[in-house]
Amino acid sequence: MIYEAEIVTQRKVATGCYRLEIYVPEIARQAQPGQFVMIKTSVTLDPLLRRPFSICTVDRELGLVKILYRVVGRGTTLMAGKKLGRRLNVFGPLGKAYTVPPNGRFTVVAGGIGIAPLYFLIQRLRALGNEVNLFYGAQNRFDLLLAEELTALRTNLYTATDNGSVGFKGTVVDLLKSKGIPPADMVYAAGPPRMLAALSSVLKEAGVTKAEFSLEQRMGCGIGACRGCAVKVRTPDGPVYKRVCTDGPVFNAEEVIWE
Amino acid sequence: MIYEAEIVTQRKVATGCYRLEIYVPEIARQAQPGQFVMIKTSVTLDPLLRRPFSICTVDRELGLVKILYRVVGRGTTLMAGKKLGRRLNVFGPLGKAYTVPPNGRFTVVAGGIGIAPLYFLIQRLRALGNEVNLFYGAQNRFDLLLAEELTALRTNLYTATDNGSVGFKGTVVDLLKSKGIPPADMVYAAGPPRMLAALSSVLKEAGVTKAEFSLEQRMGCGIGACRGCAVKVRTPDGPVYKRVCTDGPVFNAEEVIWE
């Protein structure tokens, strides 16, 4: 589960956004959409902790794991500085995957870098021949990532940008509201917490109950041991904390308590 | 005094020994033999402190500062990993230089990587047309660094190796004893503390009073402020602590108290 993975591609795909491909056949073979890996971004003691990243897709034949990431702090800055041929210590695959029913109609809602885990999911859904309505929002047209790849997957793609530079002007949740939520056997979503909270109440109002969201939380161990990655969820016995790393990162939208 | 210096050469010259050349014309212009620089080996917070290195020589025309260093711990390991084109944050030149009399006959005693500051000194002494007897000891023949450069400087070179693979078999101090100390206007030395201590008593016995040694000590500031780099020296008022960084690194051999 822990590998020294060689960097095969490190490419800037938008301002502050990179696509990383690493050679790590064991993870490529096992990974399921929704799962993540934890990467050590430095060989020194600072930064210390591993960083979690969704698996954006895999190439099983070539043994590649692909990651789409945004530079937000020290760890991702260091990661972006690592060139082809360097090795990264990678731990995974970790976490629970999305439920992928064999057939049906599906709605996918992505905000920003949230497209990363959803891309892998959409690939899977489309490979099974299912219809996918993808609502994808970003700050501006340049932040809409994986444009070609998504086109190639032939989803029904609806885009939104904060500044209206392409598609709907506004948030992706507003777009969804304005279009009307298409009937779906499952709604999947990933994106910033505020978007997910908004989406959650929109879905609730619309009476949609089958929805899976990818959550993020600061992590220690990544394997359920430290209880660092708590998220509050509803249960019949009242609210409890669950672990994003092993109870998630994919959760039923309904159970999450947004605070 | 603080510069982002580009690496122009990073070459392994022996097992665990590297020659580093950095472009930093301001330091190249000012540096005197015996002085040192302090280099930040990482941009992260670990390792934290700068590492002191003697200036092995400079190329004033090209604006280069050359350093000869041995990998002994984390900082030097990181430094050795930095390739051509990378930048290093360098602070210097620091410390007191050797006394360089305009003419005379000089004896230089180098142990291991101690050759680094002495090479710059020998260059200077030879450029002034002075005779230099160089006693140079190392573990084995491959650890005798700067062989070609020293030959080119036409010193009277006497070598010693621990295993006798070339030159005298034994320590450089034993070699000096066996050859007899040549009459000199000044003896200069740099090397491991044990060698300097031994040399110090040999010189004392022989009644040699004019000798300058380069000392090393763990450093904080490098500019005399923190008092971290203490070395005990004799004074008329009894022993006091002096600072390797600003009172040295070059000290009169007689004043140092070896503990």
Add this chain to the structure above:
Amino acid sequence: MRPILEVNLAGLKLKNPVLTASGTFGFGVEYAPLVDLGTIGAVVLKSVTLLPRQGNPPPRIAETPAGMLNSIGLENPGVEVVVRDILPKLKERRARVIASVAGETVEEYGKVAERFVAAGVDGIEVNISCPNVRRGGLAFGCDTDTAAAVTAEVRRVAGNLPVFVKLGVLGVDVVTVAGAVASAGASGVSLINTLPGLAVDIRQRRPVLGNITGGLSGPAIKPVALWAVWRIYKEVGLPVIGMGGIMSANDALEFILCGATAVAVGTGNFVNPRLTTEMIDGLSWALAAEGISDIKEIIGAAHK
């Protein structure tokens, strides 16, 4: 010849001195896919209370220079669940188990310990130094009398099991508290718990952690931990489980040289989940390289 790694920790014979630090290795089972639990010196469980505890609001983790803050707040399912669901799995894997007990009253510590003793564990660690809970925890560790009372109570119920009292170093003189718990019957001490700390999110202008403050662990605190081990070994002479920033076999050796009979890997598990296992091999190699045939020879050797 492979060097001998066995140590005798206050009567507890361990295959090797490598333990896990409470709270960083869950209940062991989480790490079972990565680490053969039977091969490490002992698994120290997450601190357990009498009843389940939910822990503190998120975020519970913040990274700091060469360290991390946590404010888990003793989240645990309560002693009954642990005894029923987890201990059997650990026994199946032939793990040596040290149970860490916590509570809000002296009696609670006693009851939790008693339950573990009845269920069968190899030792008890008494956590009187958790900085993340309001009652019990740190409050106990900071008051010499209460520390002694808790220790005496756990000692009373622990039969012939060794009892290790886990101490922090802030807000107290660790030597005084160690002396007090030794008199109250502690077999040894675990040093050190996390230091209190805080991290600020300057964008949001508020503390990162939901609980505001947390406990600092990782390499950042290693020098403080070594200082505490050094002092206790020298001034109190109790057996010590040393911990705080251990990331390598060399770090472990530093603690052993200062006087630790065993060491515990905490935050290091997060950085390298197989660190415990790798450290055992690393210790063998390091000792062999130095020509040391038995690790016991070097316990406290830096004092000579």
Add this chain to the structure above:
Amino acid sequence: MRPILEVNLAGLKLKNPVLTASGTFGFGVEYAPLVDLGTIGAVVLKSVTLLPRQGNPPPRIAETPAGMLNSIGLENPGVEVVVRDILPKLKERRARVIASVAGETVEEYGKVAERFVAAGVDGIEVNISCPNVRRGGLAFGCDTDTAAAVTAEVRRVAGNLPVFVKLGVLGVDVVTVAGAVASAGASGVSLINTLPGLAVDIRQRRPVLGNITGGLSGPAIKPVALWAVWRIYKEVGLPVIGMGGIMSANDALEFILCGATAVAVGTGNFVNPRLTTEMIDGLSWALAAEGISDIKEIIGAAHK
């Protein structure tokens, strides 16, 4: 518009909140080739005793993860030499000066402070928390009564100069001590001094430092320092000079948000000798970027 950086530190009006941490900036003059001493908030001098002190045997410095240990041991030439040889040079450079005083007895603290007051400085810092000396220093900081006595004595001789008492956090409850020195007349507190620590040379099987133990500083201790500043601001309400691992303007902002009126750069001077100067500019930019016109607005803002 350049944001306003002026702060009022317990009555002392400073151009900006960036000070130097005692002992890391020498007597200021060492840094004069690198830093215009007149531009920084104030230069806090190395701690000075009545008579010269030689300090501890080398090695005196050991690097640790994201930090360092020092065991300088208050080496200094004694107050007379400092007053005679150094203060004039600082005045020439228009530096604001806070003198740090240390001693082995309450009287010694008083005498040193008195001498500085007579010579003309802008404030006094009372170092009762140096971990590297046997008498005075830490012993004073750990005992509430002595801490109060030293404070009262310095307060008595300090005229109308502000008196800052420098506290450590180990072995004592910092809030209790801060409360005691506040009652004894402290104008503010400096938080935090180094934590005790130790590093081991595993090859030589002995401590790295000649003095065995030393004081831990640098980024490693930043979370502990922020925790201390947070608590004092909230629970005692005294003006605070915050320090511990400040390496950037952002670090400084963390302290200010927690309640520090001023910050001091310590170990950071070694890593970047021009850090104080650069931090002043960095603070301007950071505030401007966030649309804050006056730094005073955000002192303690993380408590809201």
